[in-house]
Amino acid sequence: MKYLLVLLLVVIAWHIWRGKRVENARPSAKKTLAQPEPMVHCAHCGVHFPQSDAISHRGKHYCSQAHLAAASTTTPSP
DSSP: OHHHHHHHHHHHHHHHHHHHHHHHHSOSSOOOOOOOOOEEEOTTTOOEEEGGGOEEETTEEESSHHHHHHHHHSOOOO
16 A cells, blocks of 8 residues: 555656646747738839838839939939
8 A cells, every 4th residue: 555655646746747847848928920011112123022111202112222312313204
């Protein structure tokens, strides 16, 4: 009877130890993915990029200050 009690305590201790080990191995919180951003294209070169990186001028989007300057120096034909 004494050995049965010791065996029962060992099994309970093993389950507690294993449960804590598995609990520590799991990630505590899921990382959420960032929300997708609207994509726009450069009015000068046509490259697509996130709208937050765009330089907007007169309703058009540009990927860099150089492309904005290049587009503003050219005059559209009538």
